[in-house]
Amino acid sequence: MQDKGFTKLVDDHSRLVLNAAYRVLGSRTSAEDVHQDVFTAIWQRWESFNGDTSWPAYLYRCAVRKAIDHAKASRKTRSIDAISEPAATGSADSAAITTEMKDKLAACISKLPDRQAEVFVMYRIEGKSYNQIAEVLQCKLQTARVHMHRALTQLAKDFKEYL
Amino acid sequence: MLDHNEIKELLAGYALGDLSDDQAKIIEEHVSQCQSCEQELESIRLVLECAGQMSKVSVDDDMCISAKEGLLSSLSPEQTQTTAAKTVRKIQWRTIMQSKITKFATAAVVILGVFLGMYVLGISLDGSSVAWASLADHVQKIKTVSYKMHMTMKGLPGLPKDKAMEMDTTILISSDYGMKMEMSMDGKVMSKMYMLLAEKSMISFMPEQKKYMLITLTDDIHEKMKKESNDPRAMVAEYMGLEYVDLGRKEIDGIEVEGIEVNDPKIGGGMFQNCIGRLWVEVETDLPVRIEMEFGSDKGMEIKGVIEDFNWDVALDGSEFAYTIPEDYEKMGEVVMPEMNAEAAIEGLKMLIDIYDGKFPKSLNMMELIQDVSKYRMEEMKQKMEEQKKAHEKAVEEATAAGIDPNTIAQVKPEVSKELQQKMIDDQMKMQGVCMFYLKLVGEKKDPAYYGDRITPADKDMILMRWLNDKDGYTVILGDLSIVDLTPEEVGEMEALLPEPPKPAEVEAHTHTHTDTHTHHPEAPEPAEVEEVKEVEELKPLPVVPVE
Structure with a gap:
């Protein structure tokens, strides 16, 4: 890889992409797959990007979308094929929230309509504000809020079994 | 309040x-x-x-470095989009195929697809009818298979509610020639059907009636049949999205088998609401030994089936697929499979408006529509037969009054005219045109929605059905059955204008429940207040809008 611009892009934003994917998927391997997918897709069209791209917002959205896609593809094999992996830095699980519940939530998120899934991940898992989400998704703040409410209502239905 | x-x-x-x-x-x-x-x-x-717990993790420096190095070493300046895409596909393929049980799940849904395509729909929605050669890597080389199936069906159109229909079927499939199947009831052969890859039609013989029926396939379906019999990856990738439960191991006829259970309406081809499939596979060879299916619709239709007696790689020379039409057989009807496109959907909807008293069907659930269309046309046939009977009685009366021996009046056996029979077939095909198009859109994740429960043909400018097109927007069928292309925002606005969906109690009161159609906004409307936003998506899990 010789292109300095692309190498710098990867250097500057790898952590952002990996974090977004890792939080949704809870797996290092899967997060690395998403990282690979996101940057490979950009490299394929590298020539077509001009200097106007707002990389953090663009990459962040790509990472969240790809992570959701990845969760969709892997949600069926997860329970059988998952290998427990060491956690990266971060606090231990709360006593009440089990790994199974997190896996279940990731699977349920992947079943939401894409826009709802994106908003939920950005708002609740990534801690973005409605304003920031509206900016990334280029929609109105109220739209982001509506998506969040709908996503949460649907996810709660899927989660009743844990009560 | x-x-x-x-x-x-x-x-x-x-x-x-x-x-x-x-x-x-x-x-x-x-x-x-x-x-x-x-x-x-x-x-x-x-x-x-x-x-909140999920948000509390972050990656460490080692992981960042490793991911960056892995990425940069895998990319080269010469890398083309094609090769990159192949890399991605390869990764996905490896992930998909890494689990043995995954292969079983794949096989299960492929087999169920065959079952449904052949026996319920009459054709396969996605070409799965000839996908036996594409079970998985280890079965790819197998070119032929034969098996037997026993089915019990209840609640079929025209059958008394509690009357069960038993059917035995023998099937022979070859990836070179096509498929042949023989259906028997009470020991009598009711139908022999040939679906040959070399021909663009299916033919079905009914020995009891000495009749036959020709079913012409569309180019689309025929091409897909031929192509997919050689490309197992397409099938596997398509069906990988189903959950299953591991049933563990047991013995069937002295063979050690391992089983899985799939519980998903998708295996019912979108026509049944409750679908369970169990697949038992020989541990040593990975080949299916028994498949059990239990499908049920909200309207009381039930189908249970067991497939067994598999014979793999049967030696064939093609003669098993040769047939001639016996001279004394009468052609019963001509069936032309509908195309699966917007025009066919509109044709189907036009016909359905007649059947549903000038309204749209509440949903596009094919099993329900099959029942309703059959019922409607059968009533019509019954009425015609009644008219024939009355005409005969009148002739007898008149003869008696005129002093003529009524026995000289020829006995008339009421029978259904060929035109009515053909009309019934045509209507069923038109109905399949719209339902199968909708199922195809669901399968292709085109975010389809249908609002027949909310509007009538009088609502000319309102949205009846929509799906994603290739131009980043939606194609929409309006209440007057015209077609327009709209942006997601425009569709969102139009959907916000739709009347509220009927409440559950009202839905119950209608013949058709809202089960197989989806209603949600592609882009949420922008209400002034959150509380004004009504959930219209509660009826079932929402379809997924593909990311560009």
């Missing part, structure tokens, strides 16, 4: 702190007295807590 359902819709907003103080107070008062809402709120809070 807000009612229970309205409060329920606001619970998410309440838990997120998005409501005004006044609204929050109303919610709190209601929740303190309503167990169901209290439980819902608890569930919402649990989701939020769980997501």
Whole structure:
């Protein structure tokens, strides 16, 4: 890889992409797959990007979308094929929230309509504000809020079994 | 004053702190007295807590370095889009195929696809009817298979409610020639059907009636049949999205088998609401030994089937697939399979408006529509036969009055005219045109929605059906059955204008329930207040809008 611009892009934003994917998927391997997918897709069209791209917002959205896609593809094999992996830095699980519940939530998120899934991940898992989400998704703040409410209502239905 | 359902819709907003103080107070008062809402709120809070836990992790430096190095070493300046895409596909393929049990799941759904395509639909929606050669890597080389199936069906159109119909079928499939199947009831062969890859039609012989029927396939379906018999990856990738339960190991006829259970309406081809499939595979060879299916529709139709007696790689020279039409057989009807496109959908909808008293069917659930269309046309046939009977009785009366021996009046056996029979077939095909197009859109994740439960043909400018097109927008069929292309925002606005969906009690009162269609906004409307946003997506899990 010789292109300095692309190498710098990867250097500057790898952590952002990996974090977004890792939080949704809870797996290092899967997060690395998403990282690979996101940057490979950009490299394929590298020539077509001009200097106007707002990389953090663009990459962040790509990472969240790809992570959701990845969760969709892997949600069926997860329970059988998952290998427990060491956690990266971060606090231990709360006593009440089990790994199974997190896996279940990731699977349920992947079943939401894409826009709802994106908003939920950005708002609740990534801690973005409605304003920031509206900016990334280029929609109105109220739209982001509506998506969040709908996503949460649907996810709660899927989660009743844990009560 | 807000009612229970309205409060329920606001619970998410309440838990997120998005409501005004006044609204929050109303919610709190209601929740303190309503167990169901209290439980819902608890569930919402649990989701939020769980997501909160997920947010607390972040990657370390080692992982960042490793991911960067892995990425940069895998890319080269010469890398083309094609090779990159192949890399991605390869990764996905490896992930998909890494689990043995995954292969079983794949096989299960492929087999169920064959079952449905052949026996319920009459054709396969996605070409799975010839996909036996594409079970998985280890079965790819197998070119032929024969098997037997026993089916018990209840609640079929025209059958008394509790009357079960038993059917035995022998099937022979070859990836070179096509498929042949023989159906028997009470020991009598009722139908022999040939579906040959070299021909663009199916032919079905009915020895009892000495009749045959020709079914012409569309180019689309025929091409897909031929192509997919050689490309197992397409099938596997398509069906990988189903959950299954591992049933463990047991013995069937002295063979050690391992089983899985799939519980998903998708294996019912979108026609049954409750679908369970169990696949038992020989541990040593990975080949299916027995498949059990239990499908049920909300309308009381039940199909149970067991497939067994598999013979793999049967030696064939093609003669098994040769047939001649016996001279004394009469052609019963000509069936032309409908195309699966917007024009066919509109043709189907036009026909259905007649059947549903000038309205649209409430949903596009094919099993329900098959029943309703059959019922409608059978009533018509019954009426015609009644007319024939009355005409005969009148002739006898007149003869008696005129002093003529009534026995000289020829006995007339009421029978259904060929035109009516053909009309019934044509209507069923038209109905399949719209239903199969819709199922195809669901399968292709084109975000389809149908609002026949909300509008009538009088609502000329309102949205009846929509799906994603290739131009980043939606193609829409309006109430007057005209077609327009709209942007997602325009579709969102039009959907916001739709009347509320019928409440569950009202739905119950109708013949057609809202089960197989989806209703949701591609882009949420922009209401002034959150509380004005009505959930229209509760009826079933939502379809996925593909990311570009």
